[in-house]
Amino acid sequence: MSKGRVVALSGGVGGAKLALGLSRVLPADELLVIANTGDDFEHLGLKICPDIDTLTYVLAGLDNTEQGWGRREETWSFMATIASVGGADWFRLGDRDLxxxxxxxxxxxxxxxxxxxTTDITRRLGIAHRILPMSDDPVPTRVRSDDGWIDFQDYFVRQQCRPVVRELVFDGADKARPQADVIKALGGKVRAVVICPSNPFISIEPILAVPGLRAAIENCGAPVVAISPIVGGKAVKGPTAKMLQELGLAVTSASVATRYGNLLxxxxxxxxxxxxxxxKVHVAPTLMTSVVTKEALARIVLSFADSLS
Amino acid sequence: MSKGRVVALSGGVGGAKLALGLSRVLPADELLVIANTGDDFEHLGLKICPDIDTLTYVLAGLDNTEQGWGRREETWSFMATIASVGGADWFRLGDRDLxxxxxxxxxxxxxxxxxxxTTDITRRLGIAHRILPMSDDPVPTRVRSDDGWIDFQDYFVRQQCRPVVRELVFDGADKARPQADVIKALGGKVRAVVICPSNPFISIEPILAVPGLRAAIENCGAPVVAISPIVGGKAVKGPTAKMLQELGLAVTSASVATRYGNLLxxxxxxxxxxxxxxxKVHVAPTLMTSVVTKEALARIVLSFADSLS
Structure with missing residues (x-):
């Protein structure tokens, strides 16, 4: 008999690694991945959903492992051309990704x-497990630096995380409706809620900011387990360490755990x-450098969660 | 002193060849190319303007001469991918073209x-001469075949001109406003109006269907000269011959000239x-297989027109 569904909260690259591990050790109906959409934006008139896309490519086996983001077998003719017709070229869009x-x-x-x-495209690409956005309403993350408020991708990609982060807001979070199947899943039989080793500020907190989602997690009755994105006192990837410092927090796993508070x-x-x-802390190797280590960490997460229930 | 501006009416490939010839023998301020926009359509949410694009690529020296359409140094990763995410793949869009x-x-x-x-992008791509759409309002060509009415690109590309053409309409032509600078140019000093060797039914007649455009041409005081798209009793390219037959007309230069009537x-x-x-007929080699022959035909067109004024 099924122990219930695992609901995983995930951002992009780091979260997708664990989501892949979970997808390889759980049957399709026992895993739901909630994707952060706070990074979503419109660029060149196109809606880009970086975390959904990364999860999709990773779970479909289409991710570019050398590059660490985007699609495999990618080409860049569009990017080589867009500036010549006056289009912005600070966000890299591969021809296949387009x-x-x-x-x-x-x-x-x-x-x-x-x-x-998302449901249709992930199925078309052969993904058996479900990936759903936290909400169908836009909840764009905005960053306050010393020069004022900027859009997240302006901060993250165009300015390559150089501005000092003073504050983050999730625009529209007060009015956003949580994705209905996510709420339904959390109201059903849940084995565990897994907070993937993503950036807490820009990947997990936008999900928790959607009205009703945090409460649904708290009330689902299953253990909530997070995996620290800090390894050896550093962030594995991205601006997590820099943000912790800029927000006046120590670059430690303890800071991130404290940030999640009694949710965990x-x-x-x-x-x-x-x-x-x-x-309750469990020590385990959390660097996921191969499919084997992703699966291994997924199994550790599940058995640790089961031990808490 | 300038003899005035040459105003050329053009569709895609055939017309663009003469437009290129004209652009090489006339200074920037002595040529205006009016592009047919009857072929324009929305595909995958993108506005595609095939004739403007062909003119742009040809005049910018970016056209794919081996392929006969599209951009040079094109790649096709997008096309190789679009069907996998559920997108339509019957209209070929190169990665650079995108x-x-x-x-x-x-x-x-x-x-x-x-x-x-169009003005901005053609300038960015280094085109000195002006290319303007016949109208900023959509005037989509629709085709009546034995199975009813279909959109032009459905007929032209998806069904590869297989349906028998019974009738053509230019939707919205009654309400479309002619492009203002085109009307202004035709009201100024005009040396000649050149009807390029394009398909009369689907490339030139949509332009003439825009209210005021035909009258502006008739009243501009300059000679109107057309170049036949029929060579050796056949169309150089595209469905001109097939359409002439299906509309009950002989596949001859005379049929096309008669179609234009007293405009010429x-x-x-x-x-x-x-x-x-x-x-008044002038016999000349009209096959434009090289830049030299394009320029040569352009000079012939201009001197013939000058002889009529």
Whole structure:
């Protein structure tokens, strides 16, 4: 008998690694991945959903492992041309990747929801497990730096995380409706809620900011387990460490755990990163450098969660 | 002193060849190319303007001469991917070509006119001469075949001109406003109006169907000269011959000249194609297989037109 569904909260690259591990050890109906859409933006008139896209490519086996983002077997003719016709070229869009953005934008304009489109496209690409956006309503992350408020991708890609982050807001989060199937899943039999090793500020907190989602997680009755994105006192990838510092927090696993507060029932940290972590802690190797280590961490997460229930 | 401006009416490939010839023998301010926009359509949410694009690529020296359409140094990763995410793949869009469609669509959605965008993009690509759409309002060509009415690109590309053409309409032509600078140019000092060797039914007649455009041409005081798209009793390219037959007309230069009626002051036909052509006829080699022959035909067109004024 099924122990219930695992609901995983994920951002892009780091989260997708664990989501892939989970998808390889759980049957299709026992995993739901909730994707952060706070990074979503419109660029060149196209709707780009970086975290959904990364999860999609990774779970479909289409990700570019050398590059660390985007699609495999990618080409760049569009990028080599766009500036010549006056288009912005600070956000890199591969020729194959464009297919997803163009088709999704067309379908959104025709009235379909992001959830419907994501479900359809992930199935077309052979993904058995479900990936759903946290909401079909836009909740764009905005960053306050010393020069004022800027859009997230302006900060993240165009300015390559150089501005000092003073504050983050999730625009429209107060009015956004949580994705209905996500709420339904959390109201059903849940084995565990897994907070993937994503950036807490820009990948997980936007999800928790959607009205009703945090409460649904708290009330689902299953253990909530997070995996620290900090390994050896550093962020594995991205601006997590820099943001922790800029927001006046120590670059430690404990800082991230404290940030999640009493939402967590358990926390998984790498060896040497457990100091000061509140609550139930499990130490395990959290660097996921291969499919084997992704699956291994997924199994550890599940057995740790099961031990807490 | 300038003899005035040459105003050329053009469709895609055949017309663009003569437009290129004219652009090489006339200074920038002495040539205006009016592009047919009856072929324009929305595909995958992108606005595609095949004749403007062909003229742009040809005059910018970016056309794919081996392929006969599209851009040079093109790649096809997008096309190799679009069907996998559920997108339509019957209209071929190269990765470089996409840059133009995406940036134009973005600008149209932001409220700019097709004329403004075309002027800006042609300049960015180094084209000194002006290319303008016949109208900023959509005038989509529709085709009646034995199975009813279909959109032009459905007929032209998806069904590869297989349906028998019974009738053509230019939707919205009654309400479309002619492009303002085109009307202004035709009201100024005009040396000649040149009807390029394009398909009369689907490339030139949509232009003439825009209210005021035909009258402006008739009243501009300059000779109107057409170049026959029929050479040796056959169409050089495309469905012109098939359409002539299906509409009950002989596949001859005379049929096309008769179709234009008293709009023409002179007609240029290839050797052996002059039989039955009404009015003033000039026989010249009209096959444009090289830049040299394009320039040569442009000079012939201009001197023939000058002889009529």
């Amino acid at each position: 297919a997803l953005h163009i088709e999704r934008t067309r379908r959104l304009r025709s009235g379909e929801t992001l959830s419907q489109i 029932d358990g926390y998984i940290v790498d060896q040497g990163d457990s100091e000061g972590v509140p609550g | 840059a133009l469609h995406i940036e134009r669509t973005r600008r149209l959605r932001s409220g700019e006119t097709l004329s403004q965008i 002051d002179g007609y240029i036909v290839d050797q052996g194609d002059s039989e039955g052509v009404p009015g």
